[in-house]
Amino acid sequence: xxxxxxxxxxxxxxxxxxxxxxxxxxxxxxxxxxxxxxxxxxxxxxxxxxxxxxxxxxxxxxxxxxxxxxxxxxxxxxxxxxxxxxxxxxxxxxxxxxxxxxxxxxxxxxxxxxxxxxxxxxxxxxxxxxxxxxxxxxxxxxxxxxxxxxxxxxxxxxxxxxxxxxxxxxxxxxxxxxxxxxxxxxxxxxxxxxxxxxxxxxxxxxxxxxxxxxxxxxxxxxxxxxxxxxxxxxxxxxxxxxxxxxxxxxxxxx
Amino acid sequence: xxxxxxxxxxxxxxxxxxxxxxxxxxxxxxxxxxxxxxxxxxxxxxxxxxxxxxxxxxxxxxxxxxxxxxxxxxxxxxxxxxxxxxxxxxxxxxxxxxxxxxxxxxxxxxxxxxxxxxxxxxxxxxxxxxxxxxxxxxxxxxxxxxxxxxxxxxxxxxxxxxxxxxxxxxxxxxxxxxxxxxxxxxxxxxxxxxxxxxxxxxxxxxxxxxxxxxxxxxxxxxxxxxxxxxxxxxxxxxxxxxxxxxxxxxxxxxxxxxxxxxxxxxxxxxxxxxxxxxxxxxxxxxxxxxxxxxxxxxxxxxxxxxxxxxxxxxxxxxxxxxxxxxxxxx
Numbered sequence: 001x002x003x004x005x006x007x008x009x010x011x012x013x014x015x016x017x018x019x020x021x022x023x024x025x026x027x028x029x030x031x032x033x034x035x036x037x038x039x040x041x042x043x044x045x046x047x048x049x050x051x052x053x054x055x056x057x058x059x060x061x062x063x064x065x066x067x068x069x070x071x072x073x074x075x076x077x078x079x080x081x082x083x084x085x086x087x088x089x090x091x092x093x094x095x096x097x098x099x100x101x102x103x104x105x106x107x108x109x110x111x112x113x114x115x116x117x118x119x120x121x122x123x124x125x126x127x128x129x130x131x132x133x134x135x136x137x138x139x140x141x142x143x144x145x146x147x148x149x150x151x152x153x154x155x156x157x158x159x160x161x162x163x164x165x166x167x168x169x170x171x172x173x174x175x176x177x178x179x180x181x182x183x184x185x186x187x188x189x190x191x192x193x194x195x196x197x198x199x200x201x202x203x204x205x206x207x208x209x210x211x212x213x214x215x216x217x218x219x220x221x222x223x224x225x226x227x228x229x230x231x232x233x234x235x236x237x238x239x240x241x242x243x244x245x246x247x248x249x250x251x252x253x254x
Numbered sequence: 255x256x257x258x259x260x261x262x263x264x265x266x267x268x269x270x271x272x273x274x275x276x277x278x279x280x281x282x283x284x285x286x287x288x289x290x291x292x293x294x295x296x297x298x299x300x301x302x303x304x305x306x307x308x309x310x311x312x313x314x315x316x317x318x319x320x321x322x323x324x325x326x327x328x329x330x331x332x333x334x335x336x337x338x339x340x341x342x343x344x345x346x347x348x349x350x351x352x353x354x355x356x357x358x359x360x361x362x363x364x365x366x367x368x369x370x371x372x373x374x375x376x377x378x379x380x381x382x383x384x385x386x387x388x389x390x391x392x393x394x395x396x397x398x399x400x401x402x403x404x405x406x407x408x409x410x411x412x413x414x415x416x417x418x419x420x421x422x423x424x425x426x427x428x429x430x431x432x433x434x435x436x437x438x439x440x441x442x443x444x445x446x447x448x449x450x451x452x453x454x455x456x457x458x459x460x461x462x463x464x465x466x467x468x469x470x471x472x473x474x475x476x477x478x479x480x481x482x483x484x485x486x487x488x489x490x491x492x493x494x495x496x497x498x499x500x501x502x503x504x505x506x507x508x509x510x511x512x513x514x515x516x517x518x519x520x521x522x523x524x525x526x527x528x529x530x531x532x533x534x535x536x537x538x539x540x541x542x543x544x545x546x547x548x549x550x551x552x553x554x555x556x557x558x559x560x561x562x563x564x565x566x567x568x569x570x571x572x573x574x575x576x577x578x579x580x581x582x583x584x
Binding site: 014059060079080083106107109 | 397583
């Protein structure tokens with residue numbers, strides 16, 4: 001199976017100081033990682049591990065200091081691949097003056113959805129995320145959970161081949177979490193790729209086929225969830241939480 | 255997906271979004287209200303020029319309205335002129351003898367000074383928050399993750415604001431032109447030149463505001479930085495004209511070079527007003543900027559170059575803003 005995303009020796013150091021002449025803050029240290037196509041890939045790690053930076057590099061929101069990234073078979077310089085990617089993150093600050101329908105039409109236009117299809121696509125997605133009756137309401141009146149649902153809808157506007165979800169269930173109620181899981185499973189069933197960044201361990205355990213664990217800007221583990229849940233010394237099954245704690249400690253000590 | 259059609263579509267969406275934002279923030283209605291007030295004010299103008307006769311083609315117009323020429327009392331020179339009432343008869347002014355001159359005099363002050371100075375500064379103040387809000391990291395990251403070229407997002411937002419102000423400049427000039435036309439019977443089409451003047455002046459300074467917004471993402475910096483920059487440009491422009499007008503002695507070659515360089519590099523708000531005054535033949539009855547008149551008389555005023563270099567500054571600073579935006583990490 002081809003890889004949806006390949007990180008090869010990727011380094012990211014954020015510039016600091018006047019004109020970026022400061023020492024810089026290292027966020028990723030020589031990260032090499034492959035996200036297989038057609039499955040759900042989890043990205044885990046403690047705070048400040050570099051998960052969000054990895055996602056930002058993948059979406060061309062930031063540039064790598066060194067190394068190469070291949071996105072859906074093309075280099076980062078080819079922005080056309082972004083038309084095949086959907087992205088949802090935890091803290092959306094959508095323009096509060098737009099209504100849900102207007103926002104999706106706006107993002108649909110920028111995502112390359114043909115003009116004649118935008119209207120139908122917006123309707124379909126508003127129904128899918130349970131906001132059809134709030135179509136004309138300004139986003140300023142939406143709760144955090146509703147904004148998250150809208151964030152999911154905008155990520156699906158272009159029928160993405162790769163869906164990136166950064167802490168997607170943050171602020172969602174039970175129904176919203178259920179919806180998110182359904183969407184991930186549907187994507188997987190359609191042979192598409194989902195990159196899931198999450199701290200919610202049961203969600204990762206239920207949804208992910210394989211995962212990578214980042215600690216202090218380095219990959220400390222990659223593999224299937226089943227492998228991670230088996231203690232390498234005793235061979236016994238362990239909880240995801242204890243597996244992660246052990247890897248986090250090992251990674252931070254290194 | 256081709257890059258150019260994508261960029262054009264992005265610019266169109268960003269322009270549409272800016273208009274939507276202006277409607278939601280009530281700025282659209284505030285500016286429209288200001289135009290309506292000015293139009294009503296113009297409808298309340300009357301001009302009375304008793305004994306007005308057809309103007310001879312070679313006739314030198316009155317420079318001063320009746321009652322303003324000191325020679326009249328001293329030497330008994332007869333004065334001619336009429337009166338203009340404002341606010342439906344609340345105030346009365348003495349004006350030159352031709353109705354058309356009186357209306358042009360008023361239009362120069364309305365468009366060339368009130369709208370071009372107070373109006374442009376207010377528009378810069380009111381719209382300064384548009385770009386920093388748009389560039390706020392949590393707001394812009396979703397947009398930047400779309401396949402649209404980064405430059406087109408910024409240029410689209412900039413164009414959106416400029417088009418928004420252009421619409422209001424047109425409404426303002428159109429409204430006041432109709433108002434004055436109805437109340438005075440003078441339909442001076444040259445007044446419409448105020449529209450490009452206002453748009454260019456705003457576009458030039460808003461490019462600087464966009465640069466500040468991209469570099470700092472702060473509304474406060476964008477507002478005060480742009481107002482201070484306008485003041486600097488005005489001062490450099492005025493100093494340049496003043497040194498020509500009064501031939502200041504004792505300037506070192508270095509300071510002369512710096513002043514000249516500053517003048518030619520920076521936008522020239524006074525020169526732009528001067529071009530409008532010329533088009534309105536303002537010098538026939540008023541000299542709003544005496545130094546500019548002297549520079550013109552000495553042949554040291556180059557209107558085309560003034561406009562071109564001001565526009566070149568806008569393009570340059572916008573290109574810098576786009577470069578910064580394209581290479582910035584979010």
